[in-house]
Amino acid sequence: MGKILVIAEHDGTSLNASTAKCVACATAIDNDGVDIAVLSADGASLCQQAAALAGVARVLKVDHDVFSAQLAATLAPQIVSLADGYTHILGPSTTFGKDLMPRVAALLGVAQISDIMEVKGPYSFLRPIYAGNAIVTVEASAERKLVATVRTASYRAVSSDGSAAVESVDAGADFPTHTRLVEIKASSGDRPDLQTATKVISGGRALASEENFSLIYSLADKLGAGVGASRAAVDAGYVPNDMQVGQTGKIIAPDLYVAIGISGAIQHLTGIKDAGTIVAINKDPEAPIFEVADIGLVGDLFEIVPELEKQLG
Amino acid sequence: MQKILVGLKRVIDYNVRVRVKPDGSGVVTDGVKMSVNPFDEIALEEALRIKERGGASEVIVMSIGSAEAQQQLRTGLAMGADRAILVESDEAVEPLSAARAMLAAIEREQPGLVILGKQAIDDDNSQTGQMLAALWNRPQATFASKIVLDGETATVTREVDAGLETIAIDLPAVVTVDLRMNEPRYVKLPDIMKAKRKPLETVSFADLGVENEHHLTATHFAPPAQREKGIMVEDVGALIQALKDKGLA
Numbered sequence A: 001m002g003k004i005l006v007i008a009e010h011d012g013t014s015l016n017a018s019t020a021k022c023v024a025c026a027t028a029i030d031n032d033g034v035d036i037a038v039l040s041a042d043g044a045s046l047c048q049q050a051a052a053l054a055g056v057a058r059v060l061k062v063d064h065d066v067f068s069a070q071l072a073a074t075l076a077p078q079i080v081s082l083a084d085g086y087t088h089i090l091g092p093s094t095t096f097g098k099d100l101m102p103r104v105a106a107l108l109g110v111a112q113i114s115d116i117m118e119v120k121g122p123y124s125f126l127r128p129i130y131a132g133n134a135i136v137t138v139e140a141s142a143e144r145k146l147v148a149t150v151r152t153a154s155y156r157a158v159s160s161d162g163s164a165a166v167e168s169v170d171a172g173a174d175f176p177t178h179t180r181l182v183e184i185k186a187s188s189g190d191r192p193d194l195q196t197a198t199k200v201i202s203g204g205r206a207l208a209s210e211e212n213f214s215l216i217y218s219l220a221d222k223l224g225a226g227v228g229a230s231r232a233a234v235d236a237g238y239v240p241n242d243m244q245v246g247q248t249g250k251i252i253a254p255d256l257y258v259a260i261g262i263s264g265a266i267q268h269l270t271g272i273k274d275a276g277t278i279v280a281i282n283k284d285p286e287a288p289i290f291e292v293a294d295i296g297l298v299g300d301l302f303e304i305v306p307e308l309e310k311q312l313g
Numbered sequence B: 001m002q003k004i005l006v007g008l009k010r011v012i013d014y015n016v017r018v019r020v021k022p023d024g025s026g027v028v029t030d031g032v033k034m035s036v037n038p039f040d041e042i043a044l045e046e047a048l049r050i051k052e053r054g055g056a057s058e059v060i061v062m063s064i065g066s067a068e069a070q071q072q073l074r075t076g077l078a079m080g081a082d083r084a085i086l087v088e089s090d091e092a093v094e095p096l097s098a099a100r101a102m103l104a105a106i107e108r109e110q111p112g113l114v115i116l117g118k119q120a121i122d123d124d125n126s127q128t129g130q131m132l133a134a135l136w137n138r139p140q141a142t143f144a145s146k147i148v149l150d151g152e153t154a155t156v157t158r159e160v161d162a163g164l165e166t167i168a169i170d171l172p173a174v175v176t177v178d179l180r181m182n183e184p185r186y187v188k189l190p191d192i193m194k195a196k197r198k199p200l201e202t203v204s205f206a207d208l209g210v211e212n213e214h215h216l217t218a219t220h221f222a223p224p225a226q227r228e229k230g231i232m233v234e235d236v237g238a239l240i241q242a243l244k245d246k247g248l249a
Helices: A017-027 A044-051 A072-082 A095-108 A211-223 A231-235 A266-270 A301-311 B038-052 B069-079 B095-109 B128-136 B189-195 B236-245
Strands: A002-007 A031-040 A058-063 A088-092 A112-116 A118-121 A124-129 A134-140 A146-150 A165-168 A179-186 A199-203 A226-229 A256-260 A277-282 A295-298 B003-007 B010-012 B034-036 B058-065 B083-088 B113-117 B140-150 B153-160 B163-170 B173-177 B200-204 B216-222 B231-233
Touching: A002 A017, A002 A072, A002 A095, A017 A031, A017 A088, A017 A146, A031 A044, A031 A072, A044 A058, A044 A165, A058 A072, A072 A095, A072 A179, A072 B128, A072 B140, A088 A095, A095 A112, A095 A146, A095 B095, A095 B128, A095 B140, A095 B153, A112 A124, A199 A211, A211 A226, A211 A256, A211 A301, A226 A231, A277 A301, A277 B236, A295 B236, A301 B236, B003 B038, B003 B095, B010 B069, B034 B038, B034 B069, B038 B058, B038 B069, B038 B113, B038 B140, B038 B173, B058 B069, B058 B095, B069 B083, B069 B189, B069 B200, B083 B095, B095 B128, B113 B128, B128 B140, B128 B173, B140 B163, B153 B173, B231 B236
Parallel strands: A002 A031, A002 A088, A031 A058, A058 A165, A088 A146, A112 A146, A199 A226, A199 A256, A256 A277, A277 A295, A295 B231, B003 B058, B003 B113, B058 B083, B083 B200, B113 B173, B140 B173
Antiparallel strands: A118 A124, A124 A134, A134 B216, A179 B163, B010 B034, B140 B153, B153 B163
């Protein structure tokens, strides 16, 4: 039976929602224990949050000042020192986990399976390749530890009604000094986080300017939705990079996704195909976005969006 | 800095709609256009710009794969790389083995910087750069949109979920690049002719003293689940009604 270690993602104060989704994936693997490792400068509150996640057996609290910056170069050797006794080590397929987990795998001399979307067996998983145009079944050897990242859009967060034990572990790795955090510039502001929002409104190139994107923000605020964008809109400079939805941006699974002025390149569709309901508004009736939309409306977004906002009351 | 090493992977061209073979044994590659992984092209462009600014003396492109990958290395040479190394293997190469082969090349070439794409658009693994940095025991700056070199260090801007993260790294290091790093140049015909005369060395895993280990097996390929066909509505009123019917408005 497997013994699974999940690496927590956090910002120093709150666990990222990706952690509860990783736990959901971990508990789908036959196991006799899912533990979470919280590596931070001061993990008391974070560990409480981790201990509440349903299905977690133990929380490993590893405090060290060096973890105030969550850098792969310093986190990876610490995770390796915790790895003994675990069969699987999982992290989220967010930029945090994608950066970190391969470094852990290489230090352990083992393979990684990226973007698990379904567990078929303890060493058998489904994952997307070719921007989601194919789904491959990958089997790993039970002889070695397995490192993997979890495609968070494929899992629902476990509930927070558990009560796992928290154990302190001394930080004991040899931390390199060759990598230093300078700054993190977050641009999203007060709107709901794109990756956890239940509703997301996205704008595309057809918005035609940064100023026109205010239409999208205004509608999103009315609906209490997060705001995303296509790659074309980000490349054109209408919005910052962290709003990009799609294969090379964020892969999301809101209950409602509204694509406005987005043609629907395959790279974009990859990022939204787990959404509950997809609404597309586009002036081109042939736009590929309509092939995946549950509700489509052909027309001029500059007329439709203000009207939509008005009629929503 | 003397040398920059750039990884180039041969992949199905990004404009090709990839299809799964009916028997589930893989994806259709017969007669399909192959190209340099677009992220790797951005990596090479960045290396060339650093060299053109006087920041490096030589740009080496490296690929791991079948003999056909020579075509992609020639493309890299035509873009402006000085020479190429192909680690030839007809077997599948997992990221860990690719990283080990690159490390062997690094030990021989001693580059000051290694630049790769943030992921290859075939397997979408996003592992090789990070694994290489770990094995090399050097810094990694993944998903980079900007590199500023300053002597023995580099300041790299990374595109992360929260926004933009800036880190300082000591060189040598591994950088993996994201889409917005630059726009790769087009290759001109005279450069393609010139590239034919540039050195391209072929070695094997054995020559590098690396074993091409296989830890994973892809047992079945399937097309993705399709979403059910939706409805078209005529106006905003009908859209709102449809959303209400689903309990979404």
